[in-house]
Amino acid sequence: MTEEIIIAGFGGQGVLSMGKILAYSGLVQGKEVSWIPSYGPEQRGGTANVTVILSDERISSPVLNTYDTAITLNQPSLDRFENLVKPGGTLIFDGNGLSKMPSRKDINIYQINATEYSIAHNVTKAMNMIILGGLLKVKPIIEVDNVLLGLKKTLPERHHHLLPMNEQAIKAGMELIQVFTV
C-alpha cells in the first residue's frame, strides 16, 4: 500500500500540522512516511501545502506530480490540485467560501464543511482534525487509535488536555463528510 496525499489551504488553517499528525500516525502504525511542507513566507498567510506519503515500502520520490488524495481548504488550492488527482483517486474539499465547485467525473469527490462546523461549535482550533476525521472515514489508511497516539506525539505535553477535544473533532469529521456529486 502506498498513499500519496497533498493537503493545501491558507497558512493558519493547520495544514502543516495536520500533515504532521498524519505522518506521526503512520509512524505509529509502522509505515514508511515522508512529509514535505511548502516552506518560507508562504507559511505566513499565503497558501501552504504539505505532501504526505504513507507506504509499506521504501519511499522513492517524496516529490510528486500526481496524488492519490488531495485535500483542499480554499479555492486556489482546489483549482490547483483537483487536476493533479490520479484518475480514480480522491478529492476532499472544504466548501467554505467557494465560488467554483469541483467538476471532475473520473475521481471520487467528497465535501466536508469543517470550517462552518468548527465556527458553529466553537472548535476552530480543531478544524484540521475534523478534516482528518473525514479523510479517515473515506480512506481508512490509519487506525483512529494510532492517529490519537500520533497526535499525542506532535502535541507538546502542556497541550495534552486538548486531546479529548481533538478526538471528538475527528469523530465529528467522520459524520460530517459527504459524497459530492458533480
Add this chain to the structure above:
Amino acid sequence: MKKDSEEIMLMKGNEAIAHAAIRCGCDGYFGYPITPQSEVMETLMELEPWNTTGMVVLQAESEVASINMVYGAAGCGKKAMTSSSSPGVSLMQEGISYMAGAELPGVIVNVMRGGPGLGTIQPSQADYFQAVKGGGHGDYKMPTLAPASVQEMADLTVLAFDLAFKYRTPTMLLADGIIGQMMEKVVLPPYQSRLTEDEIRVKCPWATLGKPHGKKPNYITSLELLSEDMENLNKRLQARYRILEKEEVRFEEIACEDADYVFVAFGISARVCQKAVEIARSEGIKAGLLRPITLYPFPVEKIKELSNRVKGFISVELSAGQMVEDVRLAVNGKVPVEFYGRMGGVVPSPNEAFNALKDKLIQ
C-alpha cells in the same frame, strides 16, 4: 548516556543534523540564521547540549564569523561545525580556504537554495561546482557528502566529522532545501563521548591547547612566504586528496545490474530519479540509478565501468548542469551523456525525469 539509539523517530533533515552532531561528540556549533536551514541551530538551542555533553552552541554575527569560529575551535583539535544555505556559504568561502590551507578539520553544512544572488529560498543543487571544485581561492578540495534522506542527514554528519579528522580537512555536507525541510523516519546514531583534552593531544598533536612544558609550541597557519615551502604544503594536500579519491568514494546503485540507461543524480534529485526508474521499468525500459554519496571524491571508476555496458547516462540536477560535467569526464565519450535540470528552486517531478530520459536518450 541514554541508550535510545534504536528508537525510530520522525523529524526534519535539519533537525537530524543537530541530533547527530550532539550524539557524535561535537564540541561546538557556530551559525547564523538563513532559510531553509535555520532548524539546525534552533534544534540545538532547544536541546541545550551544553547541559548534557558540554557542547557549545553560539549564534554568531555573520557567516564570516561562524566559519572563523569553526576555524578557531578546529585549531584546538575540537569537533566544530557550522551550517548555512547558499548565500551564507558563499560568505564562508574565505574561511574554508583558510581551513584547507591550515589543514583544519571541520564540518560545513550547506542546505542549498536557488541562486544566484539572494535567489530563492526554494531547493537547489547549484552549489555543486562551489563545493566540489574548491569554492574559495587556491588549490584545495573538500570531501563533499550528499545526503538523500533524513537518515543520511544524520549518518553523513557523523561520517563528515570522521573524514574531516582523518584527512585534516574541512568537509561539506551538501544537502538541499527539500532534504532539510522534509520529515522522514530516522534512527539516530549512538552517543559518542566528546574527546577529553588528553585524547585530543594524542589524536591531534598539532592542536593549540596551550603549549605543554618542555614542548615546542604549536601554531595554526596557512601562510608560507617562501614559495618552495608553500609548494610543499600544496603537495602534501594534493597527496592527501589522491588518497581520499582512492579510499573514500561512496555511492548507491539502484537497478543498475541490467540497466540500458542510467540516471546519475544526488540528493533530492536522486529520490525523484528513483521513482523515474520505477516508471521506466513499468514501461519496459531498463533504467537504473547511480547515486553518488560522495560528490568529491566522485565515483569516476564506477561510471567508467558502467559506461562499458550501458547505452547512455542522464544527469538530473537542480541546476543548469554541473555534475553532468564530471559524468562526461568519467564516461569520456564512450556513450551519450545527457542532462535534465530545473533551476531557481523548481524540483522536477518523476515524470519529467522519465520523459527527459525518453526524449534525450531513447527517442
Add this chain to the structure above:
Amino acid sequence: MKVTDIVNPANLVYKKNSVLNDLPMHYCPGCSHGVVHKLLGDIIEELDIQEQTIGVAPVGCAVFAYKYLDIDWQQAAHGRAPALATAIKRLLPDRYVFTYQGDGDLAAIGSAETLHACNRGENIVIIYINNGIYGMTGGQMAPTTLLGMKSTTSPKGRMYERDGNPLDMPKLLAGLDGVCYVTRQAVHTVGAVKKCRRAIKKAFEYSALNRGTSIVEVVSTCNSGWKLTPDGANKWMVENMFSQYPLGDIKDTIQTEKK
C-alpha cells in the same frame, strides 16, 4: 679581560624573558611591534601562564607574531581574530586567549567581528596596534589615518569629505557593557613602556575574572610607512597622533568598582 669574564650571572642587569625566542624579528628598525611582543613575553612569564596562553595573530605586519613568542598560536584570516578567539575561549574557558591586531585588521575589515566579540563580552584580551596606516601592504590609508595625513592611497592627505574622520574604535567599544577595560598606551619612551606593561598585565588578569573583554590599544609608529626615521616617527607620533588618540585609561569597570 675576555668577554666570557663579563658574561656571568653576577653582572646580569637585564635579561630577555624566556617566552620570547631567539629568532630575529622581521620588523623594521624603530617599529613598535617588537617592544609590544617583548612586553607580552614579560607578562606571560611573570604570570606563569605560558602553558595556558593561546594567541591569535592577525593579517598585517604582525602576521608572524607566532614565530617570536613560544606559546600556542593560531593565525587568523584578515580581521577575524576575535571570532577565532571567541571559539577558543568558549571551548577552553580556563585558558588565557588574546588577539593581536592592527588598525586595518581591527578597525576596518574586522570591525564587525571585534564589535560583536566585545558586545558578547568574550573573556579575551585584545591587543590593538594602531599606527594609522596599512604597514605590510606598503602604507595605504587606514580607517585610523589622520586627516591630512598622506598615504599611498591618499597621496594628498586624508580628506574628511571623501574618507570620513579617523575611527576611534576603543572609544566606541568602551560604550559596550561587555567590555570591562579599555586603555590607550604607547611604547615610545621608557616611561610609556612601563605603563603599557602594567596595562597589558592588568588586561590578562582581568580576562581570568570572566568580567568581559579587555582592550589595550598601543598607539604606534610606522616609520617605513610614514617615510620617517625611527626617531622622527616617534616625534611625529607625539605631535600628531596623541591629539587624535590621547593616551590613558578609557574604561576600567573593575577599578571603578574598587573605589
